[in-house]
Amino acid sequence: MNAANPEPATHWVLTLSCPDRPGIVHAVAGAIATSGGNITESQQFGDPETGLFFMRVQVEGDLTQNELETAIAPVAEQFTMSWLVDRVGRPMRTLVLGSTTEHCVGDLLNRAHSQRLPIDIVGMVSNHTVLRPLAEFYGVGFHHVPVTKATKAEAEARLLELVEELDVELVVLARYMQILSDEVCTALAGRVINIHHSFLPSFKGARPYAQAHDRGVKLIGATAHYATASLDEGPIIEQDVERVTHADDVTELVAIGQDVERRVLARAVRWHAEHRVLLNGHRTVVFR
Template sequence: MTNAATESATPPTQWVLTLSCPDRPGIVHAVAGAIATRGGNITESQQFGDPETGLFFMRVQVEADLPQSELEASLSPVAEQFGMTWLVDRVGRPMRTLVLGSTTEHCVGDLLFRQQSQRLPVDIVGVVSNHTVLQPLAEFYGAGFHHVPVTKATKADAEARLLELVDEMDVELVVLARYMQILSDDVCTALAGRVINIHHSFLPSFKGARPYAQAHDRGVKLIGATAHYATASLDEGPIIEQDVERVDHSDDVTALIAMGQDVERRVLARAVRWHAEHRVLLDGHRTVVFR
């Protein structure tokens, strides 16, 4: 039998902690101890030590009835002791996201649908495009549309406007959902680790333009898509997720594109979800993904 006080009790907040640092003994013990001293309960823990880079990575979910500032204050001395790069966030908090697209709708539409159906922990605060084709789609889902034309002469101004939008809307994540413009080194640097790109190919194969035509010309038996962080090196940023689809000699370029777009949607959605859930940690030019 329950009483009114029990029924109205607010459950403890769920927090997620991610960290990376040079690997050495005592890290897990120190983190767990700092959490325990504040009455926190670890409900999920994943860790990985990379023998090649000498770095240690950890993702922990914590149940704790205390504000974020107090949990961070408890962990701060541990982070300083071990030289950690770390972050604390509330589990499930929608990440403020700006989606960039050009003329193809499948990736932009899929992200908007998944957000609206509560399948994706993001808050898409706007859609930016260098064309107007995507405006009706964005408006259908209630997302603000921003037309930012890009030409060779206006590229610098367009990128300045993009960074203004990121700042004005407090954007945490930028998704290049088949945005057919190459971001400059300056933008990639300013938004390092915060821009996810979907490439319609199984990188590192078939980089650049017309990858499905390249794949068809080579007679491939598998096509795929790659979601990665955008960097100054075109299509060479740290890979987050990849997937493939089997094809055969009877599939023409049109068929490959149709199948490929399905793969692109799945791969991009998984990468965005994992990033928003703080499951992706950078390990040099690679990633550690705690799924």
């Protein structure tokens, strides 16, 4: 590479959380500067309720991931940090789970295929076969894993096998109409995003749009959150709403709601894949 066309610098993202105390930002910035990195983006938040500090930094420079990690390691030890370094824009290996409705699954596949979402969908799992043609259209491996009361444990074991075999980093429940067991939620803690078709905590469980219509709501929404052992109560990543009126029947509410679901889920997946979401107990810190 000649001087007129120098090799571009590598762009890294560093995320961290630790007990809050003075000097964290100064120490992190100093370590990055010493390693030859240049900070191109920096966001931080100190939570007075939990006493925790959160930070997301993007670093550009002619340095390897190992060199940046080596520079940060002493600081991380000093401040008792949980931390991660990754390449900016690296597609996150993602497994999508769906049942019969295709609006969320199809939207994720389309966004990933057109490179508008920083994920690599390495497979689709479904307890039905309805979505197989959609997966095949996008060239994504389809795995039919039926689930009954008698076979639930076997089905979940197969799911965890696929996570291991495909080197999956993120699992997305794109209207997957099965409840994951406590064991699976624990094994994949912080790595499973679910889209709930209502503005949580309202209208949990089945038929939320019918519940909403019965209550005469004027706003409907969707919630993307991390799946936990507590049904629909995991840390919330993103929410959105749309205004509706008394003239909208259940069918119209479903159509409006599905559009909100697509948008909310895509944003949550993007922010997770870009390491913009940090867990803060039963809540999240989202650096947008």
